[in-house]
Amino acid sequence: MDITFTFPNKRLPVKVYRIGSEMGDGVAVYPPRHHQVDFELIWIQQGAGLHIINDERYQMTANVLYAALPGDEHELYIEPGARGYIVSFNTAYANQVDVDYDITDESYLHNYFSRSPALTLKGDQVEQLQPLINLLENESTKEAELGSEILGKCLQLFLLYIRRQIAAVEDRSAMARMNALVKRYFGLLDKDFKTRKNVEEYARELKVTPNYLNLVVKRASGYPANYHIRQRLFQEAKRKAKYSGYSVKEIAYYLNFSDSSHFSKFFKSMCGVSFSEYRQTELKGAA
Numbered sequence: 274m275d276i277t278f279t280f281p282n283k284r285l286p287v288k289v290y291r292i293g294s295e296m297g298d299g300v301a302v303y304p305p306r307h308h309q310v311d312f313e314l315i316w317i318q319q320g321a322g323l324h325i326i327n328d329e330r331y332q333m334t335a336n337v338l339y340a341a342l343p344g345d346e347h348e349l350y351i352e353p354g355a356r357g358y359i360v361s362f363n364t365a366y367a368n369q370v371d372v373d374y375d376i377t378d379e380s381y382l383h384n385y386f387s388r389s390p391a392l393t394l395k396g397d398q399v400e401q402l403q404p405l406i407n408l409l410e411n412e413s414t415k416e417a418e419l420g421s422e423i424l425g426k427c428l429q430l431f432l433l434y435i436r437r438q439i440a441a442v443e444d445r446s447a448m449a450r451m452n453a454l455v456k457r458y459f460g461l462l463d464k465d466f467k468t469r470k471n472v473e474e475y476a477r478e479l480k481v482t483p484n485y486l487n488l489v490v491k492r493a494s495g496y497p498a499n500y501h502i503r504q505r506l507f508q509e510a511k512r513k514a515k516y517s518g519y520s521v522k523e524i525a526y527y528l529n530f531s532d533s534s535h536f537s538k539f540f541k542s543m544c545g546v547s548f549s550e551y552r553q554t555e556l557k558g559a560a
Contacts, residue, residue, distance in 0.1 A: 287360065287361070287362045287409055287412075287413055287424045287425075287427070287428050288311075288360070288361040288362070288413055289358060289359070289360050289361075289406065289409045289410040289413045289414075290303075290358065290359040290361070291356075291357075291358055291410060292317070292351055292355055292356055292357045292358065292359065293356065303349050303351060303359075304349070305348070306325075306346065306347070306348045307346075307347055307348075308344070308345075308346060308347075309341045309342060309343055309344060309345040309346070309347045310343060310363070311343065311361045311362060311363045312340070312341075312342060312343060312361070312362055312363070312382075312383070313340065313341040313347075313359060313360070313361045314338060314339070314340050314359070314360045314361075314382075314435075315333070315338070315339040315340070315341070315349065315357070315358075315359050316336075316338050316339075316357050316358045316359075316360070316394075316402075316406070317333050317334070317335055317336075317337070317339075317351075317355055317356075317357040318335060318336060318356050318357045318358070318399075319335055319354070319355060319356040319357065320335065320351075320352050320353075320354045320355025320356060320357075321333055321334060321335075321352045321355060322349065322350055322351045322352055322355055323348075323349070323350040324339045324341075324348075324349060324390070325347065325348035325349070325350075326341060326342075326345050326346070326347060326390065327345055327346050328346070329390070331390045331391060336393070336394045336399055337391045337392065337393050337394065338391065338392040338393075338394055338435065339390065339391050339392075340382065340386035340390075342383055342386060342387060358406050358410070360406065360409065360431070362428055381432075381436050381439065382432060382435060382436065382439070385439045385443075392435070392438060392439060392442065393442075394438065395438075398434070398438050401434050402431065402434055402435075405427060405430055405431045405434065406431065408423075408427050409424065409427050409428065409431060412424050412427065451489045451492065451493070452493070454479060454481065454486070454489055455489060455490055455493040455494070457479060458475060458479060458486065458490060458498060459501070461475055461478060461479070462475065462501060462502065462505055463505070466502065466505040466506055466509070467506075467509075467527070467528050467529050468529055469502075470502060470506065470529075471499070471502070472486055472487060472497075472498045472499045472502065475498060475502075476498075483498075486498045487499060503539075503543065506528060506539070507539075507540070507543040507544070509528065510524060510528060510536070510539075510540055510543075510548075511544075511551070513527065513528075514548060514551060514552045514555065515552075515555045521533045521536065521537060521548050521549070524536065524548075525537075536548075
């Protein structure tokens, strides 16, 4: 089986292969299993395929960007009727032909794709990338004055747009992780508030620093983690004062304070009045 490509000028730093549809009934292999030398981005715009990196198999779908990184063992299988592009570039050569070539963008992509096999492209991102890949393809198939320089600039812009999408994905992932952390924190707080009275104990259990836990909880709720610890203790103390016949000493023991004096100081700092004054007020109100 064969597959249609627009063949680039191999002396230029960027190569763009167009995946066409002039195949028979079988699956096209491009290329056979090989040790990846260049950085390669595969963009299937229509149809499907199979992307194998270091023996990990990924089913390819439309408008998802896949990467093969230098050093990977790579195989690519394209289904009949598929269309798309493969962009291949070599950093060393790109640096030689474009003194302004910024490896930062490539490093950013390398870091992302070494952790995640694919990047989904939304409608507006497809619209932004399409003219750039058209220009890359056009310039990579001919020899023209300043061709290498134009290719270098186009590549940088192409990678910057991809980097923007990665940043958006990573922001969403970070937010999901923070939300999960906050949920775990409040779950622990509800279960352990009587025995864990400082942020350090919760942070240790959640495997984060106390400062980070305070910051994340404050972003989610408006108040840091230590505020919620004190509030949870205070709400339980008020509940016991109002609805139980427990003495100050018994409530202090129930909430695991070292002594009733410590508990009384805590209660007054939170309420503004002493425990006995609060209880009398509540009992009068209930009468």
